[in-house]
Amino acid sequence: MLVLGIESTCDETGAAIVKDGHLILSNVVFSQSMLHKRFGGVYPEWASRKHVDNMIPIIDEAFKTASISPEKIDLIAVAKGPGLIGPLLIGLNTAKALSFSWEKPMIGINHVEAHLYAAMMPHSNQLLFPSLGVVISGGHTFMVLIKNIGNYELIGQTRDDAIGEAFDKVAHILGLPYPGGPEIEKLARKGNQRKFFFKPGRVKNAPFDFSFSGLKTNVMYSVKGKNSKRTDPIIISNEEKKDIAAAFQETALSDIVDKILLAIKKYAPKAVYLGGGVANNRRLQDLLQKKLENHPFFLPPKDLTLDNAAMIAGLAYPVYLKNKKADSLSLEPMTRIPLTSAPLT
Ligand code: KG4
Ligand code: ZN
Numbered sequence: 001m002l003v004l005g006i007e008s009t010c011d012e013t014g015a016a017i018v019k020d021g022h023l024i025l026s027n028v029v030f031s032q033s034m035l036h037k038r039f040g041g042v043y044p045e046w047a048s049r050k051h052v053d054n055m056i057p058i059i060d061e062a063f064k065t066a067s068i069s070p071e072k073i074d075l076i077a078v079a080k081g082p083g084l085i086g087p088l089l090i091g092l093n094t095a096k097a098l099s100f101s102w103e104k105p106m107i108g109i110n111h112v113e114a115h116l117y118a119a120m121m122p123h124s125n126q127l128l129f130p131s132l133g134v135v136i137s138g139g140h141t142f143m144v145l146i147k148n149i150g151n152y153e154l155i156g157q158t159r160d161d162a163i164g165e166a167f168d169k170v171a172h173i174l175g176l177p178y179p180g181g182p183e184i185e186k187l188a189r190k191g192n193q194r195k196f197f198f199k200p201g202r203v204k205n206a207p208f209d210f211s212f213s214g215l216k217t218n219v220m221y222s223v224k225g226k227n228s229k230r231t232d233p234i235i236i237s238n239e240e241k242k243d244i245a246a247a248f249q250e251t252a253l254s255d256i257v258d259k260i261l262l263a264i265k266k267y268a269p270k271a272v273y274l275g276g277g278v279a280n281n282r283r284l285q286d287l288l289q290k291k292l293e294n295h296p297f298f299l300p301p302k303d304l305t306l307d308n309a310a311m312i313a314g315l316a317y318p319v320y321l322k323n324k325k326a327d328s329l330s331l332e333p334m335t336r337i338p339l340t341s342a343p344l345t
Pocket of ligand 1: 164278280
């Protein structure tokens with residue numbers, strides 16, 4: 001089964017062609033992050049306009065790279081949410097137009113569920129259930145118990161900022177460009193994490209929930225002074241910036257790993273599947289290796305960690321086989337998809 005995937009939930013325009021849920025024939029992504037750098041975050045209206053410019057050329061390129069013609073496609077899969085309304089509409093309307101004119105079925109896919117599937121994709125014939133799913137991206141931070149693809153139980157989520165968002169905001173405080181995650185990681189490598197002490201957020205009576213907003217504020221007070229505001233000037237040296245990046249990164253990532261360990265203890269999952277941009281972080285990968293010891297964990301291949309359409313096309317395969325039906329062309333974008341609903345899709 002050949003699936004064309006389309007991704008446009010935020011600032012990446014993506015098109016991919018994937019066979020049988022795992023064989024990637026093409027995976028084309030145009031990241032707008034360079035364009036949004038000057039705003040210190042994603043500027044939604046501009047993101048929408050760039051999706052309009054790039055969507056069709058990127059779909060063309062996905063077909064060219066895969067050496068496939070549109071008639072060969074069995075299904076069109078599009079990220080229906082969660083995401084920004086303008087960008088979502090571009091992807092969804094493109095998918096609907098292609099579905100109508102090519103007379104191919106179309107389904108909408110949950111973008112965050114696809115982030116989890118990205119870690120499963122290379123092993124889709126030998127998945128381990130029940131497992132723990134952990135999404136750590138710019139827009140989401142949560143843990144689910146995965147009973148099967150499409151059958152999830154939410155066990156914890158962030159009460160405020162997503163972890164990637166915290167990396168981006170702390171980078172901004174330190175005067176680093178967007179997206180901040182890779183910048184913090186780079187700076188942290190040269191710093192001493194013991195020079196500053198930050199505490200991870202705790203949520204009363206919810207041991208698996210996350211909170212990164214207090215941590216971010218503490219970093220700001222260390223960088224700009226007690227009770228400072230975002231617009232206040234930086235009062236620390238460049239050397240101290242490195243130490244703060246290292247201490248923040250260690251606190252945020254250890255919090256993720258500690259909560260994974262706690263969930264392993266309580267739920268005894270057969271494996272852990274992680275997804276989302278923060279899974280790119282090498283320090284996180286080292287911590288997982290060290291602390292999870294022999295417990296199996298799976299990260300997505302590098303080109304599937306950030307937003308991409310291959311994970312959308314990949315997840316569409318098991319979802320379509322299970323549901324045995326396409327979505328109607330009146331499918332609406334969903335800026336939010338409540339995490340409590342199981343299945344997610
Ligand atoms: O999954 P993703 O592309 O977007 C969402 O769906 O939200 O993740 C983007 C996020 C950004 O916040 C970025 O700063 C973060 O992932 N990120 C990282 C790293 N690479 C990307 N955070 C920490 N360390 C990294 N190496
Ligand atoms: Zn994403």
